[in-house]
Amino acid sequence: AQSVTQPDIHITVSEGASLELRCNYSYGATPYLFWYVQSPGQGLQLLLKYFSGDTLVQGIKGFEAEFKRSQSSFNLRKPSVHWSDAAEYFCAVGRGSGGYQKVTFGTGTKLQVIP
Amino acid sequence: DAGVTQSPTHLIKTRGQHVTLRCSPISGHKSVSWYQQVLGQGPQFIFQYYEKEERGRGNFPDRFSARQFPNYSSELNVNALLLGDSALYLCASSRAGQGSYEQYFGPGTRLTVT
Numbered sequence: 001a002q003s004v005t006q007p008d009i010h011i012t013v014s015e016g017a018s019l020e021l022r023c024n025y026s027y028g029a030t031p032y033l034f035w036y037v038q039s040p041g042q043g044l045q046l047l048l049k050y051f052s053g054d055t056l057v058q059g060i061k062g063f064e065a066e067f068k069r070s071q072s073s074f075n076l077r078k079p080s081v082h083w084s085d086a087a088e089y090f091c092a093v094g095r096g097s098g099g100y101q102k103v104t105f106g107t108g109t110k111l112q113v114i115p
Numbered sequence: 116d117a118g119v120t121q122s123p124t125h126l127i128k129t130r131g132q133h134v135t136l137r138c139s140p141i142s143g144h145k146s147v148s149w150y151q152q153v154l155g156q157g158p159q160f161i162f163q164y165y166e167k168e169e170r171g172r173g174n175f176p177d178r179f180s181a182r183q184f185p186n187y188s189s190e191l192n193v194n195a196l197l198l199g200d201s202a203l204y205l206c207a208s209s210r211a212g213q214g215s216y217e218q219y220f221g222p223g224t225r226l227t228v229t
Contacts, residue, residue: 103207105158
């Protein structure tokens with residue numbers, strides 16, 4: 001069974017500081033990996049995805065993530081955080097074949113940005 | 116292009132009642148998935164439909180059912196509502212079966228059961 005662990009429930013960073021959100025997954029083969037962001041009361045917005053190929057993936061809003069197979073990790077990074085980045089971030093692992101797909105989400109990391 | 120749309124936005128129901136939630140996928144997407152997100156948790160997979168057939172089901176009771184229509188829109192039905200069904204219900208569409216598994220989410224339906 002696939003699973004995702006986000007060990008940090010809540011993170012506080014200063015505006016302008018760098019950010020790294022941790023994500024570890026469990027899956028028997030090479031998974032599809034995603035990071036989503038959710039503002040309060042809103043749906044989920046896809047930040048970036050990894051399916052195959054280059055292990056460093058770039059996303060929207062200046063975010064990037066690195067897939068490390070040996071560590072079963074897919075950590076999200078941003079070099080300089082803006083106040084508008086305050087939101088909840090979800091890592092997800094998925095699999096799919098033909099018309100079937102299933103995505104499993106982590107419990108999320110809530111990011112607070114202080115001036 | 117319009118994104119994934121869901122209706123209604125908010126809904127208040129009483130225990131024991133039935134509810135129907137609706138979702139329209141992005142144009143060209145044939146796969147629709149439903150998720151339940153309880154406050155403070157990540158989304159939990161309920162169903163996935165592709166070409167009007169159920170392709171995946173999460174660990175939810177039989178009170179939960181869904182269907183997909185010829186135009187690829189979908190309905191999620193929940194019978195005999197319990198207080199614990201209060202949650203944000205999210206719909207996502209993708210091109211699963213068409214070579215891409217990126218899911219795009221709607222804004223959700225907030226269901227409150229009293």
